[in-house]
Amino acid sequence: MWDYSEKVMDHYRNPRNAGSIEDADAIGEAGSLSCGDMLKLYLKVDDNGIITDAKFQTFGCGSAVASSSILTEMIIGKHIDEARKITNKQIVDALGGLPPEKMHCSVMGHEALAAAIANYYKEDVKTAEDEETVCHCFNITRTFLEEEIKTNKLKTLDDVINYTKAGGACGRCQGKIKEILNKINVEEKPQEKLTKTQLIIKINNVIEKYISAELRKDGGDIELIDVEDNKVKVRLTGRCQSCNRSRITLTHFVEAELKKHISDDIEIIQV
Amino acid sequence: MDTKRNLIYLDNNATTKVDEQVLEVMLPYFSEYYGNPSSIYRFGGLNSKAVKEARETMREFFGAKSAKEIFFTASGSECANMAIRGILAADRSKTHLITTKVEHPCVLNLHKQLEKEGYSVTYAGVNSEGEINKEEIYEAVNEKTALVSCMYANNETGVIFPVEEIAQKVKEKNADTKVYVDAVQAAGKIKLDVKDTQIDMMGISGHKFHAPKGIGALYVKSNVLISPLIIGGHQESGKRAGTENVPEIAGLAKAAALASDALEFEATKVKYLRDKLERGILSKIYNARLNSSTYNRVPNTTNIGFEYIEGELILLNLDDYGICASSGSACTSGSLDPSHVLKAMGVPFTALHGSIRFSLSRFTTEEEIDYTIEKMPLIVDKLTALSPFQKELRELKERKGII
Numbered sequence: 251m252w253d254y255s256e257k258v259m260d261h262y263r264n265p266r267n268a269g270s271i272e273d274a275d276a277i278g279e280a281g282s283l284s285c286g287d288m289l290k291l292y293l294k295v296d297d298n299g300i301i302t303d304a305k306f307q308t309f310g311c312g313s314a315v316a317s318s319s320i321l322t323e324m325i326i327g328k329h330i331d332e333a334r335k336i337t338n339k340q341i342v343d344a345l346g347g348l349p350p351e352k353m354h355c356s357v358m359g360h361e362a363l364a365a366a367i368a369n370y371y372k373e374d375v376k377t378a379e380d381e382e383t384v385c386h387c388f389n390i391t392r393t394f395l396e397e398e399i400k401t402n403k404l405k406t407l408d409d410v411i412n413y414t415k416a417g418g419a420c421g422r423c424q425g426k427i428k429e430i431l432n433k434i435n436v437e438e439k440p441q442e443k444l445t446k447t448q449l450i451i452k453i454n455n456v457i458e459k460y461i462s463a464e465l466r467k468d469g470g471d472i473e474l475i476d477v478e479d480n481k482v483k484v485r486l487t488g489r490c491q492s493c494n495r496s497r498i499t500l501t502h503f504v505e506a507e508l509k510k511h512i513s514d515d516i517e518i519i520q521v
Numbered sequence: 522m523d524t525k526r527n528l529i530y531l532d533n534n535a536t537t538k539v540d541e542q543v544l545e546v547m548l549p550y551f552s553e554y555y556g557n558p559s560s561i562y563r564f565g566g567l568n569s570k571a572v573k574e575a576r577e578t579m580r581e582f583f584g585a586k587s588a589k590e591i592f593f594t595a596s597g598s599e600c601a602n603m604a605i606r607g608i609l610a611a612d613r614s615k616t617h618l619i620t621t622k623v624e625h626p627c628v629l630n631l632h633k634q635l636e637k638e639g640y641s642v643t644y645a646g647v648n649s650e651g652e653i654n655k656e657e658i659y660e661a662v663n664e665k666t667a668l669v670s671c672m673y674a675n676n677e678t679g680v681i682f683p684v685e686e687i688a689q690k691v692k693e694k695n696a697d698t699k700v701y702v703d704a705v706q707a708a709g710k711i712k713l714d715v716k717d718t719q720i721d722m723m724g725i726s727g728h729k730f731h732a733p734k735g736i737g738a739l740y741v742k743s744n745v746l747i748s749p750l751i752i753g754g755h756q757e758s759g760k761r762a763g764t765e766n767v768p769e770i771a772g773l774a775k776a777a778a779l780a781s782d783a784l785e786f787e788a789t790k791v792k793y794l795r796d797k798l799e800r801g802i803l804s805k806i807y808n809a810r811l812n813s814s815t816y817n818r819v820p821n822t823t824n825i826g827f828e829y830i831e832g833e834l835i836l837l838n839l840d841d842y843g844i845c846a847s848s849g850s851a852c853t854s855g856s857l858d859p860s861h862v863l864k865a866m867g868v869p870f871t872a873l874h875g876s877i878r879f880s881l882s883r884f885t886t887e888e889e890i891d892y893t894i895e896k897m898p899l900i901v902d903k904l905t906a907l908s909p910f911q912k913e914l915r916e917l918k919e920r921k922g923i924i
Contacts, residue, residue, distance in 0.1 A: 262837060268907050283910065284870045286859065287831065290909035307909035309874075311833035315907065387858075419858040 254312060255346035261316035266323055269305045278366025280358045285388045285415070287314045287355070291321070291362040295370060299330045306362075313345075313352040317359040320344050325363065334367050336360070337401065338413075353413040357398060384430070385416035385423045392430065399434050407431070449512075450477050456511045461504055465490055472504065480515045482508060496520075527843030529889045533729075534676050534706060534822060534880035535847055539772070540731040546775040547733070550768035558765050559756070568767045575774035582777040583723060583740045584714030592739045592757045593770050597705040598627035599750075600724025600739040601670070603761065604701045605631055607747025608668050608722075609640070615667035615697075619643045619658055622865040623651070623677075628670050628703055629861070645671075651680040651813040651866050655687060662694040669700050673707035673723075677849060677862040677878055678813040679822025681711065688719035699745060705729055709780035710787055710819040721745045727769070731882070732776035736769035783883050791881050792820035794890045798879060799823045801894030806901050807921050808914060812868055812876055821881040824849070824863075826872030827901055828917060829910040835877055838900040844893055849876040871913070 271292035281288035287310030294303035304322040308315045321341055325333040338360040342348050348356060368374075381391040398404065398414050410427050411418040417427045444452065454474055465471050470490025475483040484504065490496050497520075505518040530538070550571065556562075558569035573588075580588040594600050605628070609615075620632050622644045632642045643661035646654050658669060669691050674681045688700040699721040704713060709730025715723055722745065727736040741747055741760075753762025803809050808828040827835060832848030839846055849860025858864075859873045868876065879893070905914060918924050 262834065263841065265907060270911070279909075283829070283874075286874045288909055307907060307911070309829065309908050309910065310831050312837045314831075315834060 252312070252349050252352070254316075254349070257320075257344075257346040258313055258316040258348065261319040261345070262312040265306075265308075265315055265319040267303075267305050267319065267326070268307070270307060271303060271305050274305075276366045276370035278362045278364065278369055280361035280365060281310070282389070283309060287311065287358060289314065289318050289358050289362040291318070291366045293325075293330075293366050293370065295330055301325050301328055301330055301333055310355065310358070311352070313348050313355040314358060316345055317341050317348075317355045318362075321359045321363060330367055330370060333363065336363065339402065350408075350412045353402075354415045357413055361394075384426050385414075385419075387419035388415045390414055390416040395427065395430055396434060399431060404431070405435065446477060450474070452512055453477060453482060453508065456508055460507045460511065464503070465499075468493075475521050480513065481517050481519050483519045483521045485521055529842075529844045529893060531879040531881060531885065531889075531893065532845045532847050533882040533885075534679075534878065536728045536734065537731045537882055538884065539733050540776060540779055542779060543732055543772045543775045547768040547772040550771055554767075558767060559754070568765070571767055571771050572765050575770045578774035578778055579738050582708075582713065582781060583725075583738075584712075584716050585740050586716050587743055589758065590740055590743050592741060592760050593765065593773070594724075594737040594739055594761060595735055595766070596737045597625070597703065597724055597726030597729075600705075600726070600737050601625075601627045601701070601703055602631060603739055603750050604722040604724060604741070604747065605635075605668060605670060606750055607741075607760075608699050608701070608745075609635070610748035611746045612667065615665050617641050617643070617661075617663060617665040618668050618670070619645065619661050619666060620670040621645045621647070621653055621658075621672065621682075623647050623653075623675055623862040624670065624672055625676055625703060625705065628672070628701075632670070640667075647680075647862075647865050649867050650815045651675060651678040651862070652815060652817075653682045653687075655683065655690070658687060659690050659694060662691055662698055664695060666695055666698045669698060671700070671702060673702050673704040673713075674710065674819045674822075675862060676706045677860060678824045678866075679706070679818040679880075680813050680815055681707065681817045681819060684720060685718045688721075692719045706819060706822075709776075709783075710821055712781075712784055715740055715742075722747075727773040727776055730776055730780045732773045733769055736766060736773045738773065786883055787820050791883055791885065794885055794887060795821055795823055795879075795881050797887075798881075798890045798893060799825070801890075802897050805894070805898045807918055807923050808901070808905065810872055812863060812866065812872070822878065823880075824876060824878045826863075826868060827875040827877065827904075828869075828871045829908045829914055830875045830901065830904040832875050832877060834904055835875065835900060838904065839877075839896070842892075842896045842900075844896065847878050847880075849873070849878065871910075 271294055274292040275295040276293040278291045290307045292305045293301055296302050304326050306318040306322055308318040338356040341356040341359050381393055384390055384392050384395055395416055402413055404410050407424055407428055410416055417424045462471055470488040473485045473487055475485055486496050500518050500520055508516045554567050556565040556568045558572050576588040576591050579591045618640055636642050645657035671682055671684055671687055673684050684702045691698050691700055702720050702723045704723045705726045708725040721742045723740040725738050728734040749760045751762045756762055756765055802825055810826045812824040812826050836848050849863045863873055863876055
């Protein structure tokens with residue numbers, strides 16, 4: 251018996267927005283019948299890029315239907331570019347959690363959404379044929395695995411199976427998955443041993459590349475003052491100085507970006 | 522859900538409820554007659570008498586020649602391990618094993634382990650009805666073959682395998698090869714009768730026929746030598762050490778006696794209800810298919826595939842109506858691979874993930890079956906509407922001449 255949250259049970263018992271949209275502006279698919287779960291997502295998008303309606307059809311277990319159902323609720327009313335930022339973790343959180351073995355259901359939701367948005371923008375979606383397939387049972391590519399390992403910070407083979415299903419059937423690709431895991435986790439490790447100078451350079455790079463540009467759009471900017479262990483001291487400049495939402499900018503954006511690119515324990519201090 | 526009032530339990534191949542008469546027989550051995558059967562005084566003697574009587578009842582249940590051929594264990598899995606490893610340890614000269622692709626994990630995974638330990642294993646397949654390809658077994662027997670393990674009835678489909686004939690033919694090819702039969706799903710549903718067969722060993726588990734969990738019994742033909750798995754005291758003729766589980770042994774014997782008396786009922790009333798359920802579902806639901814329609818099945822089991830919908834979701838919806846069943850779907854087990862039995866049968870992948878096993882017992886009522894037949898179409902309709910395979914479903918309808 252799965253330990254499903256009340257929210258999950260509510261959504262598979264009473265799925266919201268089930269069905270299809272005849273004149274959909276975008277359609278995205280993930281999974282397949284032979285793999286045991288599949289999701290088809292239909293979007294209606296208005297001239298301003300707002301998702302006005304979303305419907306889904308799902309072949310899958312309780313958590314697959316719940317993930318699909320809540321995803322439609324999360325994206326209706328959002329701009330398509332905002333919807334694009336939704337992660338599988340947000341789907342899981344909105345459902346009040348999923349059992350570890352069912353995480354791949356949320357990943358499928360995220361995948362179908364990405365496919366629908368790509369379809370909307372008429373972007374080329376890389377098909378499996380162009381890429382190296384790691385898991386043949388579930389048709390999972392190396393690129394997809396690497397992305398999921400990085401975004402969900404997967405550490406073990408079991409994590410990968412729970413999130414992506416890769417390696418969960420015949421098990422023949424498990425060696426390859428372990429190699430990919432090792433490679434990614436080793437790449438990320440040396441960062442712990444950075445000297446203070448290296449760390450300052452790295453933080454400055456992230457600020458330059460990911461943070462400043464965004465702040466400048468609003469007429470502000472940011473300056474790195476000092477770094478002490480995990481404490482990063484910064485000063486907001488320009489219009490950011492007088493902005494009453496600067497605290498939110500610091501924690502939700504600046505700190506989040508630094509955590510994402512450098513280390514999870516970074517703390518921002520405004521001086 | 523009010524489990525007491527609403528529970529419709531159609532998962533008796535998973536486990537069964539303990540018969541009240543069984544419980545009644547067991548209770549005194551917990552508190553009143555708690556002595557050790559090995560003790561010399563009369564208080565212990567009461568227990569050794571109970572074990573002795575139970576062994577005799579089980580001899581009858583297996584149709585064995587002597588009560589000395591019966592060993593009490595803790596489960597069907599222990600029976601399989603004790604028999605298979607016991608044979609291999611007793612004669613290390615043979616390095617080849619044969620079993621089937623559709624065995625219960627206690628036999629299948631043991632063979633996978635034995636492969637790692639250096640044994641070679643041949644896995645015989647089944648046809649699309651789930652019937653064993655006997656020839657594959659016979660062809661594989663050679664002078665190195667230590668053991669053939671074949672189940673009596675399959676847990677997922679209920680299909681009965683001709684184990685007597687298989688044992689006979691295997692011995693014709695190599696008289697030294699031993700035969701183990703996992704009879705866990707046959708016991709209590711059809712009559713066992715080992716005495717005039719070539720079967721060397723047979724294992725059963727009490728909780729599949731209204732005894733409690735944690736008790737099993739292994740039949741080992743008197744001229745067959747096995748090495749013990751559990752070494753210690755002299756219990757079970759030195760083949761399985763550990764103080765006898767007297768209450769459960771007494772319970773197992775009572776359950777076996779009750780099951781023997783109810784075999785006729787199983788073959789008529791239980792079968793009637795199973796067939797009614799099967800027909801009811803198949804006639805009302807166009808995307809339902811019988812995974813095995815063979816006549817030769819245990820009377821309580823049916824396995825039905827629902828195309829283009831998924832099994833766990835069916836079970837969750839059944840559960841909301843208080844109906845318990847089980848599924849060969851990957852999602853229910855936590856493993857990502859669907860049932861190895863249905864896969865070995867070549868069940869089409871459109872129905873593989875949506876297969877449901879209903880297994881009845883002598884306590885199943887006609888009202889419960891009628892209720893299930895009434896609710897099942899509602900569930901399937903609801904889930905079919907959610908399916909992304911509307912086009913395929915429409916084609917299926919057309920093929921069946923419904924639209």
